[in-house]
Amino acid sequence: MKKVITLLFLVSFGFINAQKAFTGKGDTRVNVGANLQDGGSGIQGSVDFGLGENFSFGFVANYLLGADDRNIYVNNQIQTRTPDFGDRFDAKARINANLSSVIGVEQLDIYPGLSLGLRNFGGHVGGRYFFTDGFGVFTEIGFPIAKYSSDNGVFDKLNNQATFSLGASFNL
Template identity: 30%
Template sequence: MKKLFHGILIYLFCLSKVFAQNGAFSKTDKLLNIGIGVNSFYDNGIPFGASFEKGINDNISVGGNFDYLATDFGASGVNSKFTAIYLAARGSYHFNNLLKVNNKHIDLYAGPSLGYRIFSWKDDFGGSLGNKYGSGLFIGIHIGGKYYFNDKIGVFLELGDVGSTNARLGLAIKF
């Protein structure tokens, strides 16, 4: 996973140096990411999530993040279900100005998140792990890149602790 992470960072950095137009992020932007996790911190299930951020200056945006994962471990007629929900406030620093990325299609960013995670476990035997499984506060961090096909629609990839996954990709929308 570290090799993939480093490879993507190098690729995005090199790609950013190739183009010269206008930066892809400004303080008036409202950003929505909707995506799926390409893996999970847990045994099964496909996490999906969304984040929304609003620019507060030409380099920083703030907003929130939601992540959801549910998986059914049922076997041999026994129902067992695990659910993880992450709700967080998050912020991002957009590196285009710092790295002199002047491409209107590329947005490179990273930042922290602080939130609350809710775990639940239910089975046919009345079992419930509730808070015993780790519900509570969490701190996350993300690094990402977006490529916009036009002024409003693009794709994104985020790596780090972004909920129940450490890699998410999907649709990026700018308002």
């Protein structure tokens, strides 16, 4: 029971003392967390730089730590292929519309945006909530809009599908 009361106190303290999630020009927000998707899971890191009251640009990178092997047929035999570094890694430049001042909740930054990456053009929708001036949590859903190649390689789908990420957010 003491653990439950302590947890409730910490959560309520975090909500009461929450800070602005996005203040605009000059902001630098860093997200680090888990990346979950079909066929693998890994880590995601991103950084966003505020350009105006409701606009930011940044970069995001994903690396799949656990990716499923694939069986393929070669000369009527089944071979197992393991994804290499190039199959597991993806990086993108992105722009965001930061909506905390629009929705009227300063502690919560909802940010839809577009990204241009190594493998596709895509979009994302995310949210950040800051408990203190320097620490918060984030969650994000990313999705491809158009991939660059019609080649359906063995591991092409790893970086051309919807992804879900969650983790910690920091204000630098």
